[in-house]
Amino acid sequence: MEDEQPYGWVIVAAAFFVQAVIVGTGNGYGIYQDRYIHHEYSTATTFQLAWVGTLNVVGMELTGPITGQIADHFGYRICAFLGALVMCAALLATSFSTQIWQLYLFQGLMYGFGASLSYFPSLSLPSQWFKRRRGFATGIVVAGGGFGGLVISPITTVLFDKIGYNWTVRLMALVHLAVIIPAVFLFKTRIENGKARARRLKREHSDRELAMRDQEKCNENASVVMDVKMNESQMTITENHSAMDFSVLKDRRFLLLIFSSFFVACGYYCPYFFISTYAQNRNASASTASLLVGILNGSSAVGRVSMGLASDYIGDVNSLVISSLFASLSVLFIWVFTGSSIPVMFVFCVLYGFFSGSFTAIVPTVAAHLCGIKRLASVTGLVYGGIALGALIGSPVGGALLDLSDGKDYLSIQLWTGLVLAASTVMTMILKLMMNPKLFGRV
Numbered sequence: 001m002e003d004e005q006p007y008g009w010v011i012v013a014a015a016f017f018v019q020a021v022i023v024g025t026g027n028g029y030g031i032y033q034d035r036y037i038h039h040e041y042s043t044a045t046t047f048q049l050a051w052v053g054t055l056n057v058v059g060m061e062l063t064g065p066i067t068g069q070i071a072d073h074f075g076y077r078i079c080a081f082l083g084a085l086v087m088c089a090a091l092l093a094t095s096f097s098t099q100i101w102q103l104y105l106f107q108g109l110m111y112g113f114g115a116s117l118s119y120f121p122s123l124s125l126p127s128q129w130f131k132r133r134r135g136f137a138t139g140i141v142v143a144g145g146g147f148g149g150l151v152i153s154p155i156t157t158v159l160f161d162k163i164g165y166n167w168t169v170r171l172m173a174l175v176h177l178a179v180i181i182p183a184v185f186l187f188k189t190r191i192e193n194g195k196a197r198a199r200r201l202k203r204e205h206s207d208r209e210l211a212m213r214d215q216e217k218c219n220e221n222a223s224v225v226m227d228v229k230m231n232e233s234q235m236t237i238t239e240n241h242s243a244m245d246f247s248v249l250k251d252r253r254f255l256l257l258i259f260s261s262f263f264v265a266c267g268y269y270c271p272y273f274f275i276s277t278y279a280q281n282r283n284a285s286a287s288t289a290s291l292l293v294g295i296l297n298g299s300s301a302v303g304r305v306s307m308g309l310a311s312d313y314i315g316d317v318n319s320l321v322i323s324s325l326f327a328s329l330s331v332l333f334i335w336v337f338t339g340s341s342i343p344v345m346f347v348f349c350v351l352y353g354f355f356s357g358s359f360t361a362i363v364p365t366v367a368a369h370l371c372g373i374k375r376l377a378s379v380t381g382l383v384y385g386g387i388a389l390g391a392l393i394g395s396p397v398g399g400a401l402l403d404l405s406d407g408k409d410y411l412s413i414q415l416w417t418g419l420v421l422a423a424s425t426v427m428t429m430i431l432k433l434m435m436n437p438k439l440f441g442r443v
Contacts, residue, residue, distance in 0.1 A: 024148020059112020139308015149297020
């Protein structure tokens with residue numbers, strides 16, 4: 001395959017806006033949670049409301065292996081288009097919800113599944129178009145999520161006051177359609193999908209069979225050749241029709257990537273979900289709290305591009321080690337000691353956003369590094385399945401710890417977040433040493 005073509009940058013731009021809407025909305029759940037606590041669901045506990053954001057993440061990432069297979073088989077464009085429709089329907093249903101279980105179903109699981117249908121194609125497609133600058137291209141794409149959070153979170157807070165909660169959510173549903181659908185029609189793959197491959201193999205099989213029948217008239221041994229070739233063709237068709245391919249799980253390096261991703265996810269979303277309530281608990285205004293969420297997302301956009309670019313030079317696994325290490329340190333040595341200082345909160349949001357956000361930019365390139373690009377959507381989906389399990393644990397644990405102190409003591413959340421990110425750093429370092437024993441070797 002030829003390395004890089006100009007249309008690859010069109011793919012990057014389209015995927016950037018898809019990521020902006022999906023990740024910007026998901027990572028901005030802290031704004032919704034703060035709204036629910038003080039208005040629509042004021043009788044609910046933090047633990048109960050944290051499950052909405054968690055199920056959103058889990059709904060997206062746990063279905064990754066399935067939606068990855070859908071994208072690989074039916075095509076990235078069709079898969080992402082369906083995702084936009086499902087997300088829009090989920091948000092419209094959310095705007096009419098009156099019970100927490102309805103939020104779980106619509107804003108959580110249903111939205112998450114729709115996001116998965118669009119997210120994984122947009123995340124993995126740039127790797128088909130870039131090799132030498134794959135990390136940089138992927139970094140730009142996932143920076144869309146940070147950019148979306150920087151814009152969406154403050155605007156959502158303003159809209160809550162201007163047009164109310166229900167119409168804000170409905171407006172966001174329309175934004176999903178207006179942004180994502182035009183973007184996904186620009187999607188184009190460089191590798192034929194499973195459905196097209198099956199049609200091609202079937203056509204080749206039929207052509208070969210007709211050719212053999214013609215040759216049979218002049219060659220008495222043609223029947224033997226025909227049987228052999230037909231069997232080879234049938235084996236090929238069967239091989240390419242396999243529904244799921246979990247053979248990559250036999251690779252210990254790939255398993256380490258999954259474990260590392262699991263531990264990251266246990267802590268990754270806690271600052272995004274709880275920094276707004278943390279700030280307001282320390283006497284910050286609602287606008288300042290939403291700005292912190294925006295800064296967190298905006299900094300992650302810069303980090304995703306910067307660390308994605310750095311991975312092209314120092315290696316994607318090395319970049320992954322640096323990202324998880326400094327994200328952990330920013331929690332344990334800055335957020336823990338922040339207190340009521342608004343400037344220090346901003347410093348923490350900048351640093352944590354920069355290093356934690358870059359994780360999502362680098363994971364797809366590491367997956368491509370380990371497994372190749374032919375079934376990258378499926379492989380990336382498996383990694384994000386591990387992330388989903390971590391997310392299923394992480395934020396609810398944080399909410400439960402916060403409820404133990406009646407919503408006042410955040411130290412337990414801070415320690416939980418920092419320590420699980422440290423565990424991820426250890427796992428990633430082991431992966432790095434397995435691939436290159438030299439401590440500062442490029443990998």
